[in-house]
Amino acid sequence: MRDAFHLPARETSVSEARRLVQRRLRAWGVAEESCDDAELLVSELFTNAVRHTDSDKVGCELWMIGVRLRLEVTDEGGARRRLLPTPRTPDADGEGGRGLLLVSVLADEWGVRPDERDRGNSVWAELPCVRTPA
Template sequence: MPSSHNAESLRGCGGVAVQLLSDAFHLPALRTSVPEARRRVTTALRAWGVTEQLRDDAELVVSELFTNAVRHTDSERVSCELTLDGARLRVAVTDQGHSDSRPQAQPRSTDRECGRGLLLVGAVSEDWGVRPADTGRGRVVWADLAY
């Protein structure tokens, strides 16, 4: 598996130094990669000293987004990037594949299997969204969580 990277820097923000932490990893687009993605996220956030609540929320978000990328696209690999920037943690999951639909929460899907995960993502995050991947193929689904 490709190795992850950690980056740390200080930036000025209104005269106050803000620490930026980031980590990224890539895993095969397999169901068995979902628990590995959760483990990697939890390990990075624990090393950064974030609260248990934020770790739990980020673990839920990465689990849902990674699972969607594996189940609903024809990707060979899925990437995850974490960025802790002041009071915000961004979790971004990038797939390589094609899907016939855009990820969206299904408000009336409590009895259905599909769509509930994004309702959970929306419930624990301040905001979330979808954008095309920088490679031109696939997409990035991201969520911002308050720290």
């Protein structure tokens, strides 16, 4: 199973991305806990794409492969120098800097690759996915 969507690169699109992911995963029969983990991952990855790139839009793809869920968020890069997303040690009093640390805890695997046009990045995460009994 696969789904994809694009949204404007605005802070307000993060909540829409979460809603779209929840809706799709529920339609696929994914259990609530797995939906919640996926929603949090998408929120972090989408937020990073909005905040740290000059993208006009951000893409999101979901794949269900057996009992695995893969999420991928792709930005358009932009005028800023392209940097690969990397976890950092957050300041204890700071508001940010924990997103990719959270991704690394929730996901079994995650990574970054250049997008198809080699301008932006695609950040992906995979996690186990429990489906509700039919």
